[in-house]
Amino acid sequence: MATTASPIQELSQQERDERGAQLKREGIVIRTYDLWKTYIMGDQEIHAVSGVDIEIRRGEYVAIMGPSGSGKSTLMNLIGCLDTPTKGLYYLNGKLVSDMEDDELARIRNKEIGFVFQTFNLLARATALHNVELPLIYAGVPSSERIERARQALRAVDLEGRMHHKPNELSGGQRQRVAIARALVNNPSILLADEPTGALDSATGNEIMALFERLYKEGNTIVLVTHEPDIAAHAHRIIHIRDGKVERDEAVAHVKRPS
Ligand SMILES: Nc1ncnc2c1ncn2[C@@H]1O[C@H](COP(=O)(O)OP(=O)(O)O)[C@@H](O)[C@H]1O
Numbered sequence: 403m404a405t406t407a408s409p410i411q412e413l414s415q416q417e418r419d420e421r422g423a424q425l426k427r428e429g430i431v432i433r434t435y436d437l438w439k440t441y442i443m444g445d446q447e448i449h450a451v452s453g454v455d456i457e458i459r460r461g462e463y464v465a466i467m468g469p470s471g472s473g474k475s476t477l478m479n480l481i482g483c484l485d486t487p488t489k490g491l492y493y494l495n496g497k498l499v500s501d502m503e504d505d506e507l508a509r510i511r512n513k514e515i516g517f518v519f520q521t522f523n524l525l526a527r528a529t530a531l532h533n534v535e536l537p538l539i540y541a542g543v544p545s546s547e548r549i550e551r552a553r554q555a556l557r558a559v560d561l562e563g564r565m566h567h568k569p570n571e572l573s574g575g576q577r578q579r580v581a582i583a584r585a586l587v588n589n590p591s592i593l594l595a596d597e598p599t600g601a602l603d604s605a606t607g608n609e610i611m612a613l614f615e616r617l618y619k620e621g622n623t624i625v626l627v628t629h630e631p632d633i634a635a636h637a638h639r640i641i642h643i644r645d646g647k648v649e650r651d652e653a654v655a656h657v658k659r660p661s
């Protein structure tokens with residue numbers, strides 16, 4: 403029997419749920435349909451994100467790249483469930499999150515997304531271990547299990563030996579590794595990094611990019627937001643953004659250099 407596919411926006415609630423289940427079965431972690439974010443400034447409408455369709459599969463390593471003002475941060479905030487779209491649908495790990503209320507969104511965010519920011523965003527007065535424990539505290543994990551999992555996450559970024567240090571007793575690269583351990587400790591569906599090397603010198607930045615490559619090889623799904631082509635080139639796919647739209651979607655071939 404032939405069926406006519408109706409636009410996704412017109413699907414019933416049941417059809418939307420079925421779509422989510424199908425995306426999950428197919429291993430599609432992120433799927434946006436005609437996603438928009440419009441800001442009103444006086445009598446002007448600014449379409450920071452205008453009609454974006456993106457599909458990212460489990461285990462991919464994708465960079466979202468574009469010049470300043472192209473809508474990267476706005477898109478990252480939508481993907482990271484920090485903000486809700488003006489229009490369109492967003493499925494994260496099979497769940498339709500675009501129409502969720504703030505509290506439900508916060509719960510999903512803590513469970514599904516590990517954030518890494520340019521400026522690390524660590525608690526200054528807490529040890530590395532305690533910083534990494536935080537997402538588990540929010541998730542209600544009991545203390546002994548929390549400490550064990552935080553230790554493991556710090557071990558995964560080679561920082562177990564510094565776990566009792568506070569951020570100001572660590573180098574920039576070590577701070578970012580603590581932030582990456584914190585992002586990973588909840589076993590999120592995606593690691594979402596916004597200009598993660600922006601505050602680091604280039605040698606330290608390269609170490610962090612090498613760590614992302616290793617985490618990718620270990621099966622993590624990584625979405626990297628950057629304006630720098632050199633950084634984006636570390637990913638295995640680059641989604642080019644301009645004026646709030648996807649301009650180009652490019653697979654990156656990684657040729658092994660002879661050593
Ligand atoms: N809260 C806001 N209110 C109004 N306009 C905004 C807001 N946030 C971003 N914009 C505008 O949306 C566009 C995209 O911004 P942004 O997502 O920050 O781009 P990028 O991260 O690529 O530099 C820009 O024109 C910016 O001025």
Ligand SMILES: [Mg+2]
Nearest residue numbers: 471474475476
């Ligand atoms: Mg930005």
